[in-house]
């Protein structure tokens with residue numbers, strides 16, 4: 001039992017009678033290059049008590065995200081850096097176990113950004129109730145969460161796909177890339193993916209309907225392989241990887257081509273001076289190209305409508321997703337590091353009991 005701010009005792013079954021301890025990962029030190037386990041520290045603290053307007057959530061799924069690497073540096077990007085000693089992490093799905101907010105009831109499923117911890121406090125602003133239970137709740141932080149929504153808005157709003165165009169997606173087997181690529185196919189585009197390894201490429205070509213999938217790890221001449229897979233050039237490049245890939249692809253872009261900068265996973269662990277520059281920028285003039293980055297959060301007002309449309313596609317079998325779910329809260333740092341080694345196959349989530 002725990003006491004709430006009103007002094008009422010709330011049952012927090014099935015933990016009644018157990019010591020309510022919250023395990024959480026904090027940033028122990030800033031990574032220098034590739035993140036390492038010792039950059040994170042596991043701490044224990046009493047489970048917090050919800051105050052007025054708050055809910056206490058017991059997390060069931062916790063995400064690891066490549067973009068979190070940006071927040072581990074001390075440079076401000078589109079997100080604030082995490083302070084050393086502060087909680088790390090991003091998306092979560094869990095159940096409400098105590099509520100001091102009339103908008104939530106105990107046992108509601110909620111998705112939010114409670115980070116790498118077993119329990120978290122939230123207010124209405126920070127979480128939303130998962131109301132459509134026709135798809136697994138984990139999708140609320142995957143294909144229907146920030147990764148899928150990044151694919152959706154990046155492709156549709158910035159990419160402006162037209163039927164018959166060629167769309168090239170990098171890190172195509174990840175949750176962002178696989179969503180963007182499939183939505184491009186739904187819009188009648190010919191989609192080519194670049195991914196690491198046979199299994200990921202087979203999934204894209206055989207199950208997701210990509211016209212071609214190129215294994216960048218196996219190709220001896222990657223540019224040639226992409227030229228061969230895109231005989232009509234590229235109209236939309238949806239890039240998740242970084243400048244080396246964008247620079248390589250600029251000469252392949254068609255007139256009025258659009259380049260969507262979604263992420264730069266290959267560059268996140270490099271200091272700015274070591275990141276690849278763009279040499280082929282003359283292509284912007286010759287081909288009248290545009291390149292735009294997006295922050296998914298800019299589209300928050302449209303998230304619910306987009307998730308509804310994507311749910312319909314999922315239920316109709318037109319949008320597929322893959323989750324790579326691992327048990328064990330303590331594995332979060334390794335799961336995060338694995339993103340930069342390509343060990344995840346789909347949305348990487350840690351599942352809690």
Ligand SMILES: NC(=O)c1ccc[n+]([C@@H]2O[C@H](COP(=O)([O-])OP(=O)(O)OC[C@H]3O[C@@H](n4cnc5c(N)ncnc54)[C@H](OP(=O)(O)O)[C@@H]3O)[C@@H](O)[C@H]2O)c1
Pocket residue numbers: 065066067068146147150171172173174175176177194195196197200240241261262263264265266267294295296297339340341342343344345346
């Ligand atoms: N702009 C936004 O608002 C926003 C929101 C969410 C995510 N993002 C970004 O979108 C990108 C994709 O995110 P995601 O969640 O879908 O993750 P993801 O694509 O699953 O990211 C991990 C994958 O990246 C690939 N990778 C790792 N290091 C690489 C390297 N050096 N070179 C090439 N590929 C490498 C690996 O796949 P392979 O095995 O195929 O190499 C790995 O499995 C990330 O950059 C993320 O930061 C942006």
